[in-house]
Amino acid sequence: xxxxxxxxxxxxxxxxxxxxxxxxxxxxxxxxxxxxxxxxxxxxxxxxxxxxxxxxxxxxxxxxxxxxxxxxxxxxxxxxxxxxxxxxxxxxxxxxxxxxxxxxxxxxxxxxxxxxxxxxxxxxxxxxxxxxxxxxxxxxxxxxxxxxxxxxxxxxxxxxxxxxxxxxxxxxxxxxxxxxxxxxxxxxxxxxxxxxxxxxxxxxxxxxxxxxxxxxxxxxxxxxxxxxxxxxxxxxxxxxxxxxxxxxxxxxxxxxxxxxxxxxxxxxxxxxxxxxxxxxxxxxxxxxxxxxxxxxxxxxxxxxxxxxxxxxxxxxxxxxxxxxxxxxxxxxxxxxxxxxxxxxxxxxxxxxxxxxxxxxxxxxxxxxxxxxxxxxxxxxxxxxxxxxxxxxxxxxxxxxxxxxxxxxxxxxxxxxxxxxx
Amino acid sequence: xxxxxxxxxxxxxxxxxxxxxxxxxxxxxxxxxxxxxxxxxxxxxxxxxxxxxxxxxxxxxxxxxxxxxxxxxxxxxxxxxxxxxxxxxxxxxxxxxxxxxxxxxxxxxxxxxxxxxxxxxxxxxxxxxxxxxxxxxxxxxxxxxxxxxxxxxxxxxxxxxxxxxxxxxxxxxxxxxxxxxxxxxxxxxxxxxxxxxxxxxxxxxxxx
Numbered sequence: 001x002x003x004x005x006x007x008x009x010x011x012x013x014x015x016x017x018x019x020x021x022x023x024x025x026x027x028x029x030x031x032x033x034x035x036x037x038x039x040x041x042x043x044x045x046x047x048x049x050x051x052x053x054x055x056x057x058x059x060x061x062x063x064x065x066x067x068x069x070x071x072x073x074x075x076x077x078x079x080x081x082x083x084x085x086x087x088x089x090x091x092x093x094x095x096x097x098x099x100x101x102x103x104x105x106x107x108x109x110x111x112x113x114x115x116x117x118x119x120x121x122x123x124x125x126x127x128x129x130x131x132x133x134x135x136x137x138x139x140x141x142x143x144x145x146x147x148x149x150x151x152x153x154x155x156x157x158x159x160x161x162x163x164x165x166x167x168x169x170x171x172x173x174x175x176x177x178x179x180x181x182x183x184x185x186x187x188x189x190x191x192x193x194x195x196x197x198x199x200x201x202x203x204x205x206x207x208x209x210x211x212x213x214x215x216x217x218x219x220x221x222x223x224x225x226x227x228x229x230x231x232x233x234x235x236x237x238x239x240x241x242x243x244x245x246x247x248x249x250x251x252x253x254x255x256x257x258x259x260x261x262x263x264x265x266x267x268x269x270x271x272x273x274x275x276x277x278x279x280x281x282x283x284x285x286x287x288x289x290x291x292x293x294x295x296x297x298x299x300x301x302x303x304x305x306x307x308x309x310x311x312x313x314x315x316x317x318x319x320x321x322x323x324x325x326x327x328x329x330x331x332x333x334x335x336x337x338x339x340x341x342x343x344x345x346x347x348x349x350x351x352x353x354x355x356x357x358x359x360x361x362x363x364x365x366x367x368x369x370x371x372x373x374x375x376x377x378x379x380x381x382x383x384x385x386x387x388x389x390x391x392x393x394x395x396x397x398x399x400x401x402x403x404x405x406x407x408x409x410x411x412x413x414x415x416x417x418x419x420x421x
Numbered sequence: 422x423x424x425x426x427x428x429x430x431x432x433x434x435x436x437x438x439x440x441x442x443x444x445x446x447x448x449x450x451x452x453x454x455x456x457x458x459x460x461x462x463x464x465x466x467x468x469x470x471x472x473x474x475x476x477x478x479x480x481x482x483x484x485x486x487x488x489x490x491x492x493x494x495x496x497x498x499x500x501x502x503x504x505x506x507x508x509x510x511x512x513x514x515x516x517x518x519x520x521x522x523x524x525x526x527x528x529x530x531x532x533x534x535x536x537x538x539x540x541x542x543x544x545x546x547x548x549x550x551x552x553x554x555x556x557x558x559x560x561x562x563x564x565x566x567x568x569x570x571x572x573x574x575x576x577x578x579x580x581x582x583x584x585x586x587x588x589x590x591x592x593x594x595x596x597x598x599x600x601x602x603x604x605x606x607x608x609x610x611x612x613x614x615x616x617x618x619x620x621x622x623x624x625x626x627x628x629x
Contacts, residue, residue, distance in 0.1 A: 087567065088563075088564050088567040088568075089560040089563040089564055089567065090560055090564055091490070091492070091559065091560040091561045091564070092489070094489065094493060095489075095490070095492050095493055095496075095561075095564065098492070098493055098496035098497065099492075099496065099564060099567075101496070102496060102499070102529040102532075102568075105529070105533050106529075106532050106533055106536055109533045109536035109537035110536040110537075112537065113536060113537055113538075113539075131496065131497065131499070131500050134500045134504075135499070135500040135503045135504075135530075135533055136533075136537070138500070138503055138504035138507045138508075139503050139507045139533060139534065139537045139538065140537060141507070141511065162487050162488070162489055163489050165487040166485060166487045166488055166489055166493060169484075169485040169486055169487055170485050170497065173484045173485055173497075176484070
């Protein structure tokens with residue numbers, strides 16, 4: 001076959017492919033994706049990809065492996081590729097991350113090539129996949145977008161060591177290389193601007209979403225029977241969900257327990273794990289309140305959903321919170337919320353309308369908020385009905401994926417005028 | 422023929438023996454009509470420039486300034502190597518024939534460029550972690566060894582400077598002997614053999 005004919009054939013094939021494929025193709029990089037769940041990025045990328053696929057975006061997700069999960073699968077029209085992420089021994093977590101990026105980049109490069117380069121944008125979630133996104137951006141000359149879910153300077157309340165500074169600078173590098181940086185709250189937009197000195201027009205706010213249907217799905221569960229596993233019928237349930245670490249303010253919650261118990265007969269249920277679990281359960285024992293506080297550890301999605309549905313109040317006492325998805329989940333599950341007035345929580349909750357806001361890092365204020373909700377049933381009902389409506393209006397994944405798609409399109413329009421196109 | 426050389430040291434940045442070796446290699450390649458680009462690290466002499474002997478050097482710096490060790494430093498530097506090499510490749514209308522990566526530092530970039538853009542690479546072994554670390558097997562040493570293994574596995578050919586090193590690479594990483602070419606630097610046939618090896622590898626390049 002002579003060369004001209006070959007080129008013509010390829011050109012025709014290319015045009016035909018353009019007609020049948022979806023209008024946009026994105027490759028997402030994330031270090032966690034279900035069934036691998038470490039924090040909030042995993043459910044975020046899962047729901048975002050799923051709803052994007054419904055909105056005619058072809059989505060490839062490249063992520064780390066997980067025991068029992070296949071290397072390649074199609075999940076609700078999303079193509080998921082899991083790479084061998086524990087191939088290389090590593091002296092510490094950050095070095096593991098960079099080595100994992102080396103392997104992910106190698107696999108993703110081969111994948112993009114096998115697709116004939118037909119990927120329109122790369123989308124990286126947090127510094128954990130900074131290297132793979134940045135490298136492939138330059139190698140394939142395609143635009144890169146980044147979602148910054150959280151920052152090192154925020155997580156640690158400042159930068160205190162070379163290790164933390166290295167991560168901070170990697171985050172800065174990712175935002176520098178990204179065409180647009182997506183954050184999930186106005187608070188995060190200004191925090192990221194401040195932390196990395198970014199121009200205003202580089203940042204886009206798209207809220208995180210919550211899947212409200214998941215709380216109506218298991219309606220046949222007998223909630224009052226389920227409830228008995230955690231509390232006596234006369235006890236109110238005060239629920240905390242989150243990693244048991246400093247920034248989540250779990251110590252503030254535990255210190256509020258005796259103050260609430262003075263006025264209300266309640267059971268405090270703490271869901272999650274973390275390095276503060278042991279010291280805090282000792283503290284609870286020394287307070288003589290061990291019979292009023294339950295540490296459940298990590299629970300499965302169904303148990304969590306049911307707990308959120310039967311809780312009399314859900315408490316989010318975080319000191320630093322980029323978004324606060326647990327507050328949103330509680331609102332979707334029709335549980336009243338008490339949150340600390342900080343970060344993304346300040347925007348999700350409207351005080352006295354969709355929840356109660358209290359002073360961060362203040363057990364007295366937190367106890368006041370919890371007590372107020374538990375003692376006034378009409379007030380609690382009003383809050384949870386308003387909150388449920390608000391969630392459906394503003395935090396719907398379908399709407400969020402359309403906003404994200406619009407950002408991709410705007411970036412591609414600018415890109416088409418660049419010399420890379 | 423167009424070649425991109427990766428080396429973490431190049432004059433005036435001299436860490437060990439490799440810097441001057443790579444310089445003489447680049448100069449001799451230019452004399453043999455090979456378009457030679459050197460991608461290397463330098464903290465402040467950054468950017469592309471023409472050197473007097475006709476080689477083109479591209480000095481890059483690390484976008485992440487603070488590090489906890491040579492491994493993290495190397496692994497973030499690799500994306501800058503990729504960026505620079507990709508720019509050379511696109512500027513050359515995708516006619517880059519091969520990459521010659523010296524030692525393990527920029528192996529991750531060479532592997533990505535091979536997978537993404539079909540540019541084959543040679544791994545030129547100056548030394549191996551097994552000998553540098555005197556048998557130490559901490560996770561740090563093992564991580565470097567895993568990168569050396571990856572390089573030898575993905576490379577089209579490996580060049581070593583002595584028969585002893587060939588035997589060591591075979592012993593440690595189980596590389597087939599015929600994948601390794603022994604080219605002693607001081608030998609009379611040095612440049613001729615280097616060029617022959619380059620040509621045998623460049624044959625695999627597909628210009629798109």
